[in-house]
Amino acid sequence: MKSQKEDCLLAIYRSQTRNRKVTKITDIAVRLNVSRKNLKEIIKKLSRDGLVHLDGSGEITLTQNGIKSARDLFRKHQLLEVFFTDVLSVKKEAHEQAHIIEHTLSGKAADKLDNFLNKPRFCPTGNPIPSRNSKVVPLTKINSGNEVEVVFAATLDTNCLNRLNAIGIVPRERIKIIRKIEHGPILLNIKGSEIALGSEICENIFVEKI
Amino acid sequence: MSCNSTRHKNNGIKDDSAGLVVLVGNPNTGKSCLFNQLTGMGALVSNYAGTTVDILEGKSKINGKLVRVVDLPGVYALGSSSDDEKVTTDYVNTQNPSVIVNVVDAKLLERNLFLTLQLLELKKPMVVALNFYEELEDKGISIDCNKLSKLLGVPVVPIDALRGAGIPALAKSIDSVRQGKIKPRRTKELWHSNNATIKSRGKSSKLDPATALAQKRHSQAAKIAQKVLLQTVPKKNFGDYLDRFTTEPISGTIVMILLMGVLLFGLLSLGSYLSTLLGKLFELFVTTPLTPWINSLHNTLLETIINWSLQGINAGIQIALPYVFLFYLALGILEDSGYLPRMAYLLDRIMHKFGLHGQAILPMMLGFGCSVPAVMSTRTLQNKRDRLMTSILICLIPCSARNIIILGAVSKFLGVGYALLLYAIILFFILITGYILGRLLPGESTGLIMELSEYRIPSLKNVLKKTWMRVNDFIIMAFPLIIIGSAFLGILKLYGTLDYIILLLTPIITGWLMLPAVAGITLIFGLLRKELALELLFVLGGSSMLLSFMTPLQIFIFALVVALYVPCIGTIAALKHEFSWKTSLLISISTIILAIVVGGLVSRIFLAFGILS
Numbered sequence: 113m114k115s116q117k118e119d120c121l122l123a124i125y126r127s128q129t130r131n132r133k134v135t136k137i138t139d140i141a142v143r144l145n146v147s148r149k150n151l152k153e154i155i156k157k158l159s160r161d162g163l164v165h166l167d168g169s170g171e172i173t174l175t176q177n178g179i180k181s182a183r184d185l186f187r188k189h190q191l192l193e194v195f196f197t198d199v200l201s202v203k204k205e206a207h208e209q210a211h212i213i214e215h216t217l218s219g220k221a222a223d224k225l226d227n228f229l230n231k232p233r234f235c236p237t238g239n240p241i242p243s244r245n246s247k248v249v250p251l252t253k254i255n256s257g258n259e260v261e262v263v264f265a266a267t268l269d270t271n272c273l274n275r276l277n278a279i280g281i282v283p284r285e286r287i288k289i290i291r292k293i294e295h296g297p298i299l300l301n302i303k304g305s306e307i308a309l310g311s312e313i314c315e316n317i318f319v320e321k322i
Numbered sequence: 323m324s325c326n327s328t329r330h331k332n333n334g335i336k337d338d339s340a341g342l343v344v345l346v347g348n349p350n351t352g353k354s355c356l357f358n359q360l361t362g363m364g365a366l367v368s369n370y371a372g373t374t375v376d377i378l379e380g381k382s383k384i385n386g387k388l389v390r391v392v393d394l395p396g397v398y399a400l401g402s403s404s405d406d407e408k409v410t411t412d413y414v415n416t417q418n419p420s421v422i423v424n425v426v427d428a429k430l431l432e433r434n435l436f437l438t439l440q441l442l443e444l445k446k447p448m449v450v451a452l453n454f455y456e457e458l459e460d461k462g463i464s465i466d467c468n469k470l471s472k473l474l475g476v477p478v479v480p481i482d483a484l485r486g487a488g489i490p491a492l493a494k495s496i497d498s499v500r501q502g503k504i505k506p507r508r509t510k511e512l513w514h515s516n517n518a519t520i521k522s523r524g525k526s527s528k529l530d531p532a533t534a535l536a537q538k539r540h541s542q543a544a545k546i547a548q549k550v551l552l553q554t555v556p557k558k559n560f561g562d563y564l565d566r567f568t569t570e571p572i573s574g575t576i577v578m579i580l581l582m583g584v585l586l587f588g589l590l591s592l593g594s595y596l597s598t599l600l601g602k603l604f605e606l607f608v609t610t611p612l613t614p615w616i617n618s619l620h621n622t623l624l625e626t627i628i629n630w631s632l633q634g635i636n637a638g639i640q641i642a643l644p645y646v647f648l649f650y651l652a653l654g655i656l657e658d659s660g661y662l663p664r665m666a667y668l669l670d671r672i673m674h675k676f677g678l679h680g681q682a683i684l685p686m687m688l689g690f691g692c693s694v695p696a697v698m699s700t701r702t703l704q705n706k707r708d709r710l711m712t713s714i715l716i717c718l719i720p721c722s723a724r725n726i727i728i729l730g731a732v733s734k735f736l737g738v739g740y741a742l743l744l745y746a747i748i749l750f751f752i753l754i755t756g757y758i759l760g761r762l763l764p765g766e767s768t769g770l771i772m773e774l775s776e777y778r779i780p781s782l783k784n785v786l787k788k789t790w791m792r793v794n795d796f797i798i799m800a801f802p803l804i805i806i807g808s809a810f811l812g813i814l815k816l817y818g819t820l821d822y823i824i825l826l827l828t829p830i831i832t833g834w835l836m837l838p839a840v841a842g843i844t845l846i847f848g849l850l851r852k853e854l855a856l857e858l859l860f861v862l863g864g865s866s867m868l869l870s871f872m873t874p875l876q877i878f879i880f881a882l883v884v885a886l887y888v889p890c891i892g893t894i895a896a897l898k899h900e901f902s903w904k905t906s907l908l909i910s911i912s913t914i915i916l917a918i919v920v921g922g923l924v925s926r927i928f929l930a931f932g933i934l935s
Binding site: 264265269270271272273274275276277278279280282283284285291293294295296297299302303304305306307308309310311312313 | 541666704767
């Protein structure tokens with residue numbers, strides 16, 4: 113049951129970081145190979161745990177706690193993948209094995225594994241591994257003067273996303289908050305240029321303090 | 323076309339030249355400035371992203387050979403996230419340019435290289451022009467151009483587009499590339515970038531493909547920038563402090579209000595001073611010397627035409643020139659300093675109340691000059707809804723022609739206080755319209771994504787050149803119309819036709835708006851150009867003493883109606899060009915109704931409270 117819940121959480125996380133669309137039950141049902149009825153139950157449970165937010169029209173969004181849990185899980189998965197690929201040299205089974213063990217690996221064991229692997233920054237497929245105890249928050253929660261690393265942008269609008277991609281708001285990019293207006297736009301330093309971003313966009317850009 | 327020169331200029335240029343050179347680069351990197359250097363033409367140059375929103379074409383002799391040079395709207399990437407980006411991307415993809423000149427802001431090399439890498443993937447002959455190179459060196463940083471050229475596989479030439487340095491070297495490179503003497507080489511760096519393109523098409527990435535590709539390209543750009551930048555310690559300069567002061571919410575708002583106050587006060591006081599001065603000069607040097615000659619003609623028709631035309635010109639010079647000149651001078655300084663994007667940033671929160679965001683401020687500011695380029699510059703907005711809504715509001719914003727009427731009639735004859743009251747009423751209706759549209763139009767605003775360009779001391783030469791170009795456009799468009807309109811009215815009056823037309827308009831003009839019937843005719847002429855309405859009113863009145871045939875209340879209502887009713891014919895055409903006939907007509911008709919309803923109501927309210935009567 114726990115692993116089902118976690119798989120579902122991870123699927124929502126992936127769907128949101130990957131497609132940056134509103135996640136609906138149908139989007140993840142395919143991935144998980146679970147009946148829709150079961151899935152609904154699981155999501156309701158996740159919602160009760162305060163990990164996801166389910167609105168009336170069936171749109172699922174992760175809460176801050178949800179993002180944290182999903183990232184912890186994702187980190188375990190990636191560390192295990194590195195372990196299976198680099199240490200045990202079972203590249204083909206790496207994903208399968210990691211997928212099973214990720215649910216039972218304790219936080220402490222994951223940290224030890226991280227140390228053992230010499231704190232890898234990328235998983236075998238080339239994606240960044242989140243660092244330990246990282247707090248991922250929307251950009252709006254960061255005070256001015258701080259430097260942050262972009263985790264992902266969850267905007268719904270493709271034009272907006274393409275523009276963000278072009279000016280340099282992409283995962284792992286470091287940006288600095290110069291100034292902000294309360295409930296208003298935020299001034300950022302991105303690659304040396306000063307960019308103003310509206311608060312509605314910043315709410316959907318998730319970052320990690322450095 | 324109206325008072326702007328950023329429209330298509332490719333009419334009449336045939337494809338008989340030796341090649342097509344296109345200027346592509348990030349916004350505000352000085353493409354239009356380089357375009358002017360290469361072609362000797364007058365594209366508008368300012369210090370904010372999105373000055374150029376259309377394709378501009380000219381001819382240039384490069385190393386003795388004639389080529390077509392095309393200036394394209396600035397983009398951060400090739401794609402379609404806004405209409406101006408679409409214009410550039412479509413042009414580069416469909417017109418098969420013989421050389422792409424990628425204009426790069428040397429101070430923001432890393433960010434700019436993102437587009438450079440994307441352009442290189444097109445495998446077209448290309449040259450990189452490093453603009454603002456001297457400004458970079460002033461900061462104690464330099465770029466190893468040879469190395470950059472090696473890494474990118476195309477020539478890299480440092481230039482200073484404003485002062486013209488490096489242009490001959492750039493021309494030489496363009497020519498060599500065009501003739502195929504220098505071919506783009508595939509370097510290791512590009513192979514990585516290209517490889518990323520292929521990889522991201524696969525399923526290996528956990529990110530969506532577009533983002534994964536962008537990420538890889540950015541990291542490639544960062545690597546290249548790191549290799550060629552020779553020192554990267556940013557120094558604080560005066561601009562940084564000014565930036566801070568003008569974007570901090572409290573000090574920034576104070577500066578903004580003061581600045582707008584100074585602007586309005588300057589226009590009101592200096593404008594009326596200049597207006598009186600020009601009127602006296604005209605009488606002294608034109609009217610007085612010519613009168614004996616006109617009287618000696620002994621031909622009633624000719625006399626009427628010349629007399630009325632002269633009065634038209636007099637009115638134009640007295641009313642239009644001073645205010646238009648001063649406004650564009652002020653706008654030019656604001657544009658070139660880089661202040662406008664800061665204003666958009668500060669007003670972003672307030673704009674949300676109307677379902678828009680701060681970026682809409684830039685087109686709206688342009689709207690105080692002329693609605694036509696303002697409507698076109700809404701292309702920088704990222705969605706159709708925001709574009710349409712901003713355009714509708716622009717139609718209500720008093721453009722320079724409407725300001726002329728407010729300043730030249732209300733402020734001059736009734737006092738500054740009433741001019742301010744009129745502005746307040748117009749502002750009220752803009753806000754109401756914005757509020758209603760924000761709820762009426764489907765969809766949601768995407769939100770502000772805007773680059774704040776660095777503060778720069780405006781170049782006197784560029785500001786004066788821009789002011790001259792804009793005023794010149796104004797004169798070329800306005801004066802023939804003023805003269806023809808005045809002469810035409812003179813003839814109508816001579817043969818008594820005027821009275822019939824007046825009779826037709828009486829119910830609305832006299833009955834509802836309580837204006838003198840002749841005002842109705844000038845309102846129709848106002849469709850051609852807004853300020854024509856007032857100028858012809860002066861002509862019809864026979865003197866510049868407006869108060870002799872209109873009551874103060876009538877002057878006020880006249881100005882209010884002119885300010886609100888249909889934007890001029892130029893704007894109607896621009897709306898059709900950017901949207902559709904249907905939208906354009908709908909906006910026109912709604913504004914006419916709004917003007918008539920509001921005009922009649924305000925005049926009754928004023929009467930009831932004894933204001934201006």
